Amino acid sequence: MTDIFELIRQLCTPQGVSGNESDIGSVCEKLLGSYGTVKRDALGNVLCEVGEHDDSKKTLLLNAHIDEIGMIVNYITEDGFLRVSKCGGIDARVLPASQVTIYGKETLKGVMTSVPPHLQKEHDKTAPIDELYVDTGLSGEKAKELISLGDRVLIENEPAHMGELVTSKALDDRVCAAAVISAVERIAEKQSAYNIKVLFSVCEEVGGQGAKTGAFTADADLALVFDVSFGRVHGETEGEVGEIGKGTMIGISPVLSRRLSNCLCETAEAEKLSWQPEVMGGRTGTDADAIAVAKGGVPACTVSIPIKYMHTPVEAVKLSDVEQTAALAAAFCERGLF
Numbered sequence: 001m002t003d004i005f006e007l008i009r010q011l012c013t014p015q016g017v018s019g020n021e022s023d024i025g026s027v028c029e030k031l032l033g034s035y036g037t038v039k040r041d042a043l044g045n046v047l048c049e050v051g052e053h054d055d056s057k058k059t060l061l062l063n064a065h066i067d068e069i070g071m072i073v074n075y076i077t078e079d080g081f082l083r084v085s086k087c088g089g090i091d092a093r094v095l096p097a098s099q100v101t102i103y104g105k106e107t108l109k110g111v112m113t114s115v116p117p118h119l120q121k122e123h124d125k126t127a128p129i130d131e132l133y134v135d136t137g138l139s140g141e142k143a144k145e146l147i148s149l150g151d152r153v154l155i156e157n158e159p160a161h162m163g164e165l166v167t168s169k170a171l172d173d174r175v176c177a178a179a180v181i182s183a184v185e186r187i188a189e190k191q192s193a194y195n196i197k198v199l200f201s202v203c204e205e206v207g208g209q210g211a212k213t214g215a216f217t218a219d220a221d222l223a224l225v226f227d228v229s230f231g232r233v234h235g236e237t238e239g240e241v242g243e244i245g246k247g248t249m250i251g252i253s254p255v256l257s258r259r260l261s262n263c264l265c266e267t268a269e270a271e272k273l274s275w276q277p278e279v280m281g282g283r284t285g286t287d288a289d290a291i292a293v294a295k296g297g298v299p300a301c302t303v304s305i306p307i308k309y310m311h312t313p314v315e316a317v318k319l320s321d322v323e324q325t326a327a328l329a330a331a332f333c334e335r336g337l338f
Contacts, residue, residue, distance in 0.1 A: 001182075001185065001186075002181070002182065002185060004178060004182060004319050004322055004323055004326075005159070005161070005166060005319060007031075007178040007181060007182065008159055008166060008168065008171075008174065008175055008178045008322070009159045010027060010031070011024070011027065011028070011031075011066075011170075011174040011175075011177050011178055012159050012168040012169060012170045012171065012174045012175075013158065013159065014026075014027050015068075015070075015101070015103060015152065015154055016066055016067055016068050016170070017067065017068055017069070017070030017071075017072070017087045017088075017103075017152040017153075017154060018067040018068070018069070018070070018087045018088050018202070018203050018204070018205045018206040019067070019087065019202070019203060019206065020103075020152050021044050021066055021067050021202045021203075022044065024066045024067075024068075024174070025040060025044055025046050025066065025200070025202070028046045028066055028177060028200045029046055031181055032046065032048040032181065032184070032198060032200075035048065035050050035051065035184050035185070035188060036048050036049050036050040036051055036196075036198075037049045041213065041214065041217060042213075043202055043203065043209060043210050043213055043214075044202040044210070045199060045200065045201050045202055045210045045213065045214040045217075046066070046198075046199075046200040047197065047198065047199055047200075047214060047217060047218060048197065048198040049195075049196075049197055050184055050187070050188075050195075050196040050197065050198060051188070051196065053195040054195060057192075057193065057194055057195050058193075058194050058195070058221040058222060058338075059194060059195040059196075059197055059218075059219070059220045059221050059222075060194035060195065060196055060197070060220060060221070060222055060223070060224065060333065061197050061198075061199055061215065061218050061220035061222070061223040061224070061291070061298070062180045062183065062184070062196065062197070062198050062199070062223075062224055062226065062329065063180075063198075063199045063200075063201060063211065063214075063215075063223060063224070063225045063226065063287055063288075063291060064173050064174075064176035064177045064179070064180050064200060064201075064225075064226040064227070065173045065176075065200070065201045065202070065203075065204030065205070065210065065211070065227070065287055066173065066174065066177055066200045066201070066202065067088070067173075067202050067203055067204055067205050067206075067210075068088070068154075068169065068170040068172070068173075068174070068205070069086075069087060069088035069089060069090045069172070069205050069311055070087045070088065070090065070152050070153060070154045070155075071084040071085065071086060071087055071090065071100075071129075071152065071153040071154070072084060072085050072086075072087050072150060072151070072152055072153070073102070073134075073147060073148070073149055073150060073151045073152075073153060074149060075149070076140065076143050076144050076147060076149070077133070077140060078140040079139070079140050080135075080136050080137070080138040080139050080140045080142065080143035081113070081133040081134065081135055081136065081143075082102070082110070082133060082134035082136060082143070082147065082153070083130075083133060083134075084129065084132075084134060084153055085129065085130075086129055087152065087205065087206060088205030088206055088311070089205065089311050090129075090311055090312075091311045091312050092126055092127075092128060092129050093126045094155065094312050094313065095112045095127075095129060095132055095155075096112055096113070096114035096126075096127060096132065097111065097112060097114040098111065098112045098155050098313075099111050099155070099156075100112060100134060100153050100154060100155050100156075101153070101154050101155075101156045102134065102136065102147060102151060102152075102153050103151055103152045103153070103154070104146045104147035104148060104151045105145075105146050105147070105148070106146050108136060108138075108146060108147070109137075110134040110135055110136045110137065110153070111134070111135050112132050112133075112134055112135075113132055113133045113134070113135050114127075114132075115127075134153060154169070155169065155313040156169060156313070157169040157313040157314060162316060164245075164318060165244070165308075165316045165317060165318055166316065166317055166318075166319060167314050167315065167316045168314075168315060169313040169314075169315070170315075171228065171307050171315035171316070171317050172227075172228045172307065172310055172311065172315060173204065173226070173227055173228060175228065175305055175307070175317050175322055176226035176227055176228060176305060176325075177200055177226075178322060179226055179305065179322050179325040179326045179329070180198060180200075180226055180326075180329070182322070182323070182326035183325075183326040183327075183329035183330045183333075184196065184198065186326060186327065186330035187329075187330050187333050187334070190330065190333070190334045191334065192333040192334060192336075193333060193334065193335065193336020194221075194222075194333055194336065196333065197218050197220055199211070199214040199215065199218055201214045201287055204286070204287050208287050208289065208290045210287075211287035211290040211291050212290045212294070215290060215291040215294035215295075215298060216294050216295060219295065220298055221298070221299075222257070222260060222298060222299045222300070222338055223288070223291045223292075223298050223299070223300040223301075224264075224300070224301060224302075224303050224329055224332070225284075225286055225287050225288035225291060225300055225301070225302050225303070226302075226303050226304070226305070226325065226329075227284075227286040227287070227288075227302060227304050227305075228304060228305050228306070228307045228310065228315075228317075229241075229242055229249050229278055229304035229305070229306055229307075230242065230306065230307075230310060231243065231244040231306030231307050231308045231316075231317075232244065232306075233308050233309070241306070242276050242278060242304070242306035243276060243306065244306050244307075244308065244316075244317075244318050244321065245318045245320060245321065246274055246275075246276050246306075246321075247268075247273060247274025247275045247276060247320075247321060247324040247325075247328075248268070248273070248274070248275045248276070248303050248304065248305065248321070248324055248325045248328050249275070249276050249277070249278035249302075249303070249304040249305070249306060250264045250265055250268070250275055250276070250277055250278065250301065250302075250303060250304075251278050251280065251284060251288070251301050251302030251303070251304065252277055252278065252279045252280070253279070253280040253281070253282065253283075253284050253302075254281070254282060255282070255283055255284060255288065255289055255292055256284065256288060256292065256300055256301050256302065257292075257299035257300060257301055259299065259338065260299050260300065260301040260338055261301050263332065263337040263338045264301055264303065264328065264332060265277075266337060267328060267331050267332045267335055267337060268328055268331075270331075270335070271327070271328070271331045273324050273327055273328050273331070274320075274324050275324070275328065276306075278302065278304055284302050286302055286304075288300045288301070288302050299338070303325055303328065303329065305317060305321050305322060305325055306321060
């Protein structure tokens, strides 16, 4: 069985800001290649048909998105500073004074400008992103030679162990891609009740366009959508968030299939796997919203992994939650309750 931390390291290290997922897509294509036929579509989605398919079986789609939040260059000043916009819902509170990587003609380093505290008039106010610049350390002429409008900018962070947790950038949603690959590896050792397809979708953080086209292409009969959800840090009430270390969060929502949710709960109980409910009153805010209405409709359910510090470069997860999620998906495929 592949070491789950090593898998997360391989998936979280490449850059893949929304709309520019070619680097992470290539890694996913290579990792899935051992399990079936892999292709990339026009948007950059990675699709894999796992093993041999039997026309008498239903087709189950396993989905996770592979884009990450970041920034995009929208202006270069005459003195070499960059203006940037958000690509996805990055937490603006982490930006001032952060070191960033600029993916231009060369990979460059920069820092987000900030006003020294000695000169600040309002110490308790977070500057919006449109008031910040990236200092490239370059002249305006050199910056314009190496950097183009539309280039992506990231706050980087290497995966690392942190006590009982692992921290990294892009755990949303690469940790779920790791869970999908681990599930496929487990399924390969068992007899699946379903044909399996994998969709690693792009652009989830900016509207879910990849899931819309990818689900149409996959033409599945049901879908499990892997994403992260909020893990308790401190102060949140029990009903607001999940618990780190208590396993998969199984989604229950008007836009999800309650029958599929119940089948997952039943599987978790039968397999003695840790799980917790995630009840949502409407849309899930994940690719499940698009997949559920693809073509004539696809029964879908979210299987979420609780993480801390979402949409920052220091997201944190417990590896046992990733392993429990992979084990649940594999057991569901073997039992074939739906």
